[in-house]
Amino acid sequence: MPALAAASHVMPTYRPFDVAFVRGEGAYVWDEAGRRYLDFNAGIAASALGHAHPAMVAALSEQAQKIWHTSNIFRIPGQVELADRLTAATFADLVFFTNSGAEAIECAIKTARKYFSARGEGNRQRVITFDGAFHGRTLGALAAGGNAAYLDGFGEPLSGFDQVAFGDHEALEAAIGPHTAAILVEPIQGEGGVRALPPQCLTGLRRLCSERGLLLIYDEVQCGMGRTGALFAHQRAEGAAPDIMAVAKGIGSGFPLGASLATSDAASGMVVGTHGSTLGGNPLAMAVGGAVLDVMLADGFLSSVVALGDALGARLERVVADYPDQLAEVRGAGLLRAVQCKHDNRVLLNACIDRGLLAAGGGDNVLRLVPPLIIDESHLAEAETLLRAALDDVAAGEGAG
Numbered sequence: 001m002p003a004l005a006a007a008s009h010v011m012p013t014y015r016p017f018d019v020a021f022v023r024g025e026g027a028y029v030w031d032e033a034g035r036r037y038l039d040f041n042a043g044i045a046a047s048a049l050g051h052a053h054p055a056m057v058a059a060l061s062e063q064a065q066k067i068w069h070t071s072n073i074f075r076i077p078g079q080v081e082l083a084d085r086l087t088a089a090t091f092a093d094l095v096f097f098t099n100s101g102a103e104a105i106e107c108a109i110k111t112a113r114k115y116f117s118a119r120g121e122g123n124r125q126r127v128i129t130f131d132g133a134f135h136g137r138t139l140g141a142l143a144a145g146g147n148a149a150y151l152d153g154f155g156e157p158l159s160g161f162d163q164v165a166f167g168d169h170e171a172l173e174a175a176i177g178p179h180t181a182a183i184l185v186e187p188i189q190g191e192g193g194v195r196a197l198p199p200q201c202l203t204g205l206r207r208l209c210s211e212r213g214l215l216l217i218y219d220e221v222q223c224g225m226g227r228t229g230a231l232f233a234h235q236r237a238e239g240a241a242p243d244i245m246a247v248a249k250g251i252g253s254g255f256p257l258g259a260s261l262a263t264s265d266a267a268s269g270m271v272v273g274t275h276g277s278t279l280g281g282n283p284l285a286m287a288v289g290g291a292v293l294d295v296m297l298a299d300g301f302l303s304s305v306v307a308l309g310d311a312l313g314a315r316l317e318r319v320v321a322d323y324p325d326q327l328a329e330v331r332g333a334g335l336l337r338a339v340q341c342k343h344d345n346r347v348l349l350n351a352c353i354d355r356g357l358l359a360a361g362g363g364d365n366v367l368r369l370v371p372p373l374i375i376d377e378s379h380l381a382e383a384e385t386l387l388r389a390a391l392d393d394v395a396a397g398e399g400a401g
């Protein structure tokens with residue numbers, strides 16, 4: 001089991017494994033001792049194009065030599081260009097660029113609330129969310145996520161959120177009231193245990209919101225940007241477009257970049273002075289975001305993610321069938337996958353790392369496998385071999401402890 005890092009002057013909000021990576025290439029990273037790992041963690045589903053992708057290195061280096069940062073009080077041509085491309089590829093008309101997923105969620109919530117207040121319905125501020133959700137660690141995002149452990153000790157949570165059980169249609173309908181503004185949902189819950197809403201549920205949510213005059217907000221921070229084989233996960237469902245969507249992680253593929261997308265109607269309250277960010281959408285981030293989109297929208301990229309995702313799913317089904325004492329089921333879609341563990345998922349995660357396979361934990365006792373989207377079949381085969389070896393280690397008691 002990888003040891004935990006020794007204490008330092010870094011605020012101890014994480015308990016990192018005592019392994020530091022000094023180099024990455026494609027789907028592999030190397031630690032300080034020169035040991036190679038297959039990276040099916042990808043910086044928690046963020047490094048969509050893997051490590052040191054040539055197109056990203058070129059875009060970043062080129063922009064780094066021109067200009068990094070100017071602030072949003074000056075025109076940023078890269079923002080106009082990236083917003084054009086993102087809106088052309090989605091339901092949206094307008095984009096606000098952020099540095100992170102939590103900020104994208106904050107902007108999404110503000111956009112929804114402001115929509116109603118700008119229409120003279122300032123009493124419609126409540127947002128319905130789902131149990132198991134994770135929207136980030138800022139105070140608004142924490143209140144939206146409703147995870148008691150994460151809220152503990154931080155005072156009165158931001159008011160205005162009503163949480164219902166994931167997938168409970170009746171509870172959802174019952175929660176809608178005269179003060180409801182929006183429904184906020186991850187099409188596939190990531191941190192909550194890779195729980196996917198079936199496509200027909202997304203279509204149903206869209207219909208419900210339209211019928212009841214509510215805004216539909218998707219959090220596609222983890223499941224978006226190609227990870228399911230569609231540019232955004234909801235695009236796999238018919239007629240399920242949201243009014244507002246938060247994006248991050250893969251859009252910067254390891255660079256701090258997020259975005260909140262909206263229709264012009266939903267964003268009608270977001271006029272001058274209503275929101276801002278010093279660094280959000282700076283020229284460096286825009287260069288990276290543009291390079292990521294070039295790769296993802298190139299012919300064949302997303303269809304290859306579909307094929308790889310199916311292949312990973314099939315491999316994991318076989319693994320689960322072969323290890324019934326340890327694994328319960330396979331979850332997810334595309335390259336956002338998980339196996340649910342019957343014993344402590346951290347034991348299997350440690351055993352994977354020991355074997356040279358990076359993965360991620362998750363709620364509901366899952367082990368998440370979220371590789372970069374640039375992998376090929378050989379990486380899937382290698383991951384399966386390493387996962388089976390880790391499961392054997394756990395069974396033999398070596399991964400425990």
Ligand code: PLP
Pocket residue numbers: 044099100101102103105134135136137186190191219220221222223248249
């Ligand atoms: N929303 C979802 C679905 C996430 O998975 C995350 C992070 O894991 C966030 C929001 C928060 O993103 P960030 O950590 O970039 O603030």
